[in-house]
Amino acid sequence: MKRVVITGAGTINPLGQSVAATLHAMQEGHCGIGPLDFRDVDRLSTKIGGQIQDFEPEAVFNRQQLSLYDRFTQFTLLAAKEALLQSGLVFAGELAAKSGVVLGTAGGGVSTWDDNYRAVYEDGKNRVHPFVVPKLMNNAAASHISMEYNLKGPSFTVSTACASSNHAMAQAFEIVRSGMSPVMVTGGAESMLCFGGVKAWEGLRVMSRDACRPFSATRNGMVQGEGAAVFVFEEYDHAKARGAEMLAEVIGYAMSSDAADIVMPSKQGAARAISGALENAKLNPEDVGYINAHGTGTTANDKTECAAVAHVFGQHADQVMISSTKSMHGHLIGGTGAVELLACIMAVRDGIIAPTIGYEEPDPECALDVVPNVAREVRVDVALSNAFAFGGLNAVLALKRAS
Amino acid sequence: MDVEAKVIEIIAEQAVLDVSDVSLESTLDSLGIDSLGLVESIFAIEEAFDINIPFNANDPTESDFDISSVAAIVRGIEKLVAEKA
Numbered sequence: 001m002k003r004v005v006i007t008g009a010g011t012i013n014p015l016g017q018s019v020a021a022t023l024h025a026m027q028e029g030h031c032g033i034g035p036l037d038f039r040d041v042d043r044l045s046t047k048i049g050g051q052i053q054d055f056e057p058e059a060v061f062n063r064q065q066l067s068l069y070d071r072f073t074q075f076t077l078l079a080a081k082e083a084l085l086q087s088g089l090v091f092a093g094e095l096a097a098k099s100g101v102v103l104g105t106a107g108g109g110v111s112t113w114d115d116n117y118r119a120v121y122e123d124g125k126n127r128v129h130p131f132v133v134p135k136l137m138n139n140a141a142a143s144h145i146s147m148e149y150n151l152k153g154p155s156f157t158v159s160t161a162c163a164s165s166n167h168a169m170a171q172a173f174e175i176v177r178s179g180m181s182p183v184m185v186t187g188g189a190e191s192m193l194c195f196g197g198v199k200a201w202e203g204l205r206v207m208s209r210d211a212c213r214p215f216s217a218t219r220n221g222m223v224q225g226e227g228a229a230v231f232v233f234e235e236y237d238h239a240k241a242r243g244a245e246m247l248a249e250v251i252g253y254a255m256s257s258d259a260a261d262i263v264m265p266s267k268q269g270a271a272r273a274i275s276g277a278l279e280n281a282k283l284n285p286e287d288v289g290y291i292n293a294h295g296t297g298t299t300a301n302d303k304t305e306c307a308a309v310a311h312v313f314g315q316h317a318d319q320v321m322i323s324s325t326k327s328m329h330g331h332l333i334g335g336t337g338a339v340e341l342l343a344c345i346m347a348v349r350d351g352i353i354a355p356t357i358g359y360e361e362p363d364p365e366c367a368l369d370v371v372p373n374v375a376r377e378v379r380v381d382v383a384l385s386n387a388f389a390f391g392g393l394n395a396v397l398a399l400k401r402a403s
Numbered sequence: 404m405d406v407e408a409k410v411i412e413i414i415a416e417q418a419v420l421d422v423s424d425v426s427l428e429s430t431l432d433s434l435g436i437d438s439l440g441l442v443e444s445i446f447a448i449e450e451a452f453d454i455n456i457p458f459n460a461n462d463p464t465e466s467d468f469d470i471s472s473v474a475a476i477v478r479g480i481e482k483l484v485a486e487k488a
Contacts (some may be wrong), residue, residue, distance in 0.1 A: 045455070202445065205458055206460050219461070221460075299462060
């Protein structure tokens with residue numbers, strides 16, 4: 001089996017429009033959640049979200065590109081540009097033929113659906129733009145990355161709701177670890193912050209109207225975010241031979257299905273994914289210093305996740321730090337695992353643990369070290385990243401300091 | 404519209420029971436309505452009466468809306484309907 005390292009990272013999310021800006025915001029415990037600003041927001045009962053501000057697509061993409069790029073594709077391409085620039089890779093010949101891109105998204109081009117349904121149903125139009133389908137399809141972002149960077153190997157998009165990015169990165173990792181491809185571009189994106197996207201979520205009655213406060217006894221629901229993060233997963237010897245900077249090493253993962261309920265989380269399913277990732281990465285519980293929690297801020301997720309972590313880690317559960325950065329950037333749904341992997345890289349590379357902000361009051365059902373409100377400097381060798389999706393589909397990744 | 408009769412009809416449909424099996428004293432739990440069923444019932448009631456019910460599934464017991472029994476739900480709806488008028 002090959003070793004797999006991360007040699008590039010890029011992002012745009014409510015905390016920043018680069019990795020450096022995002023990690024700085026996480027260290028400072030900034031909150032990227034605020035009032036939503038889009039058409040018909042007054043008809044929503046949920047009026048807050050992690051919306052990306054100061055982003056003008058027209059300043060970045062030309063008219064022809066904009067006719068093909070939904071907002072989630074725009075985010076993905078911007079994140080990919082940063083990641084690939086950092087990696088220093090140029091794809092040609094056999095490297096291009098073997099390298100590919102695996103991305104996660106739950107909804108794909110949600111605002112394209114929304115805009116065009118509005119045009120035909122509300123405005124009564126009988127004609128839509130010719131590129132509606134290639135713009136809204138879930139694999140649009142992966143395809144545009146492959147075209148932009150000449151990636152001709154295995155490429156596809158994974159959709160497992162809130163675990164999409166983790167499932168995608170697990171696949172990319174496996175493809176490189178198995179020796180199938182020397183390089184895989186991976187991560188995920190989501191852009192559901194439009195009227196229809198938020199209205200659909202509102203229906204479930206799990207959204208907070210004021211803040212995302214994971215693990216706090218005062219938590220009252222999740223807050224949506226938007227954005228993307230993209231990484232370059234590279235075979236270790238390939239990266240070493242060209243002297244590439246290694247941000248972290250990916251050492252294992254596991255996936256599980258609750259096979260139980262379409263929305264309620266399961267302690268057993270989550271625990272099997274966490275313990276499976278430890279086994280896959282050949283780790284003991286004591287090796288893990290930090291867990292980036294799924295930590296949505298709903299009553300059900302947070303207590304179930306804490307119970308699962310306590311079950312898997314036993315005595316060590318009190319020593320491991322676990323934080324939810326969703327408190328800062330919101331829940332990026334299919335893109336969330338990708339943005340959260342940045343917090344894991346910061347933990348193992350820089351020894352900085354991102355906090356759970358908005359934490360007000362301990363909940364006896366979430367009695368772990370949730371790194372409340374303030375970032376911490378602690379040397380950590382190994383970090384896990386949890387993602388537990390609606391539909392009971394779970395994926396956990398394990399990261400180690402590059403060496 | 405008779406609030407009590409309509410609410411019982413909606414809850415009975417959600418519980419897959421006959422309306423005669425749903426009494427004012429019934430709790431949603433005793434009728435076998437789970438958290439998803441509750442969210443669906445509230446949606447159906449909102450649609451039927453054109454009202455907004457203050458309910459957050461994260462904390463059903465502490466929402467402003469009492470769901471401890473069918474009678475409590477009926478009282479809550481009557482109040483919301485009256486406020487609307």
